Amino acid sequence: MSSIPWQYLSPRTYRQAVEAKAERWAHKRQGSDRPVTELNSRRVYILPTAIGLVFALMAFTMLLGSMNYNNNLSFVLTFLLTGLGFVSMHQCQRNLVGLELSFAGVDPVFAGQAAEFQIAITNHSKARRSHLQLYAGDVNSNIGDLAPGESRIFHLEIPTEKRGHVRLDRFGIRTLFPFELFRAWAWLHMDLQGIVYPKPARQAPEPPPSQSAHGHRQHDARGEEDFAGLRKFHVGDSPRHVAWKAYARSGELLSKQFSGADTSSQWFDFDEVDIADVEQRLSILTRWIIDADRTHRDYGLRLPGQEFPPAHGEAHRCKALVSLAFFNELPVDVQDRAA
């Protein structure tokens, strides 16, 4: 009986439906936000928590008891707790109002890793803000307090699956302060996005061999003709290049550099990767780039309609990976058919 829509029996389904509706309504009401947004009281929402409801039930029970025993001191206790309920509602909401949230960046990640969106929260007021937390869907940030005047970065780790953009259309900030009787929250629609590089292939074929500047094949990835000097050992350097004599003298690991490297370069060509699936090809290219970058070799990238001449360094790596991330925005199956 797979046709029974079991999910309609779960309260979770309805909660999610109501939440989605509320979020759409809030977006329509508030509009999109700038990257720096101060929370005003009109956009801070509040509802009692489960503990708040139990607290209310307790206060009601105590009221009945006080009335029955006609006990004026337990009336005092009951009303004090009721009053605390009212106060904590307002306190909870005010704990968010006036905070300034600003987007503080997100570093590119490889698909499958979590993109860490950084949101700075600034407390301009003279009162401490307690128990703040960012959230987006099921993702929660760390919980933190803000002293008067303090600004702190909260991290939202959004999981990624596919290369391209990771978007954070909406995130929320919430607080349970002071007694967890109420939850106050605000939704922000900053339309944030980060870059997701393709997932590096775990097992990639050997990269195409290096070529000299004149197009001749070289017998090794790095020239070994002319010794050019020593530099600090990096992980990935060939053990054959380690200056063992120097190591014996100074105890410092150094790698020999050869001037022939200047003229060598590798070309990573999309069309030459011998795999049918585009995403896998991109993964393999990503793996090659990472490896090449790690060993400080020059490499160039050739994509259909795009070419990055051989070079090295952070900026080059970034450019190459970004172009892979956004390679061919068309869906994969359409592109396959075109090919």
Add this chain to the structure above:
Amino acid sequence: MSKRSGTDGSLLASLPWTLAALAFSVVPHIQFLPIWATFAFLSCSAWRWQVERKRWRLPPAWFRIFLSLIFFIGVMASYDSISGVGPGSALLAVMAALKLLETKQRRDQFVLLFISIFLIMSSLLREQYLWSLPYLLAGVVLTMTAWLRMSTSSQVSVAESVKTAVRLIAYAAPLTAAMWIFFPRIATPFWAVPIDTSSASSGLSERMSPGDISSLSLSNAVAFRVKFEGAAPPPYQRYWRALVLHRFNGRTWSGDNEASPGSGAHRDIDFLGDPLRYQVTMEATQQHWIFALDIPYEWDLDRTFMGRQQQLARIQPIDQRIAYSVVSHPSFRLNSELSAFSRSYYTRLPENSNLRTLELSRKMRDEAPDDEAFITNVLEKFTNEKYFYTLEPPALGSNPVDRFLFDTRRGFCEHYASAFAVMMRAVGIPSRVVLGYQGGEMNPMGAYMIVRQADAHAWTEAWLPGRGWYRIDPTAAVAPERIESGRSGAMFDGIAASWGLSAPSEFLYQLTLTWDVLNARWNDWILGYGPENQGEFMEWLGMEDPDWRQMMLTLIAIVTVLVAIISVLLLLRYRPPPKDAAAILYRKFTEKAGVPPSRGETPLSYADRLAEEKAALAGDAESITTQYLDARYGPPDLVVIENLKEAVYNFSRRR
């Protein structure tokens, strides 16, 4: 985490506060709890704390179930019931102990704090002293601090948490006061309140067996307080009637003192002389008797009736402090006619008991010319012969009246009243014993009278043709100072003795009286704030004949206003400081100039750039920039800001 591993120590920061809050709310219960329950609570708390500190494991589920069964049976065995304040608070205490043993997460502590609040509440249901209010407040501060410690991050200092809790409670205080004043009080309970007899304290009991108790403990506890309209009656008229005992079985006097409507006793009284009007505030006795001066004429307490022997009783027991007004007539004539049946009833004595007394009585009656002379002779016998008034008389045997009259000759009011009543009956004079309070001490500071449990007294009433029932207090013949002084002196000596003082000092006496005034005010204004007081207060506020709807509406209105005020106070507290006025004006200037300043550009270099790009603005740019720097970085001066405002305004005009 595997099952074998212990606690992770995550509750180290919040658990001590939760334990402290719980312990604080258990303290007032300790004297009422069975010892094992206190012990269970304390050992479970200590255990739980060690578990957290040493990263031990919590006890397994079967053990906790076993323990909860034992605790539940223990409560049942200690109280024979599970409803009522006593067993209720015992249950709460053991529940807290059990919950502690399964508290794993932060959230479990919520349950503990809820229990803590209920424990405070049940201690208030039990006793409401003057210090109960500060105790309540301290308990709430502690519980709410524990709550905060639990629900906020651990980086917050303890002082900060306490401050936050106190601040929030201070905000809630006016709300509490408003709700407390305006919440409509109802006169009748929803459901029957189980009577907690363990806390009943009264100097009176329903039976009187002189000789059974060999010492009378004098309690200084207040039985009731009286406020007279006009002067208080002289001490010899301060006889507060409560019970009448008219059956004697040779040892024990008993009576019928249940409240029953329509006994018609009222019709048998001729009220003479001027009435006394007064108000009684009576402590809870868990009994039905209502105290009034001989003889009450009118009273305003619901479901209270006069019994056959002119005693007042209420249908439901006095389970809380109550106040009522009474009109009494100190001069009266009671039952000037007595039926033959009644006569024989009130002269009934058990056969073959106290024979020596009967013999003596008949002999004395024969020697006296009439009944009245006989009565006088009996009283004189107590005065002239060696009879002593003592609170610690020897125990009496099977014929207690004989033993007392002929052998021990020592006793307190009950012994004399009993002996006297028996002697009357022996010669056919109808008699009965009245229990109540005699005396009362005026508190000069509060202009009211305090009657203490130590003033409990027994006297007799005898019936003579033409005079009706009239009061004879044989104790007065033995110890006239007991009646005349109006002050039992017991309270006084008791306190002085407990302080190790031999002679009572006047200062202590004053102190005690002042304390009593405070307590009386507390009782009248806070604890006694019921339907009547509330109605009066509402009328004083200008509400005519307020009903509960009106009060609820007022309550809602006031609470709404107060909550709005609190909201504004919080807004002021959490509002970011106003934005720099000079900076705002400067930004307006750059907007109007049409050249956006680049990032990190100083105002001076911006002015230079502006002068290059738009030569016409050079002069204005320079003067506005100078004024802005002055307003922003110079000493605060409103005039400078005003000038800048004007300059920026004019700048736009001229462009």
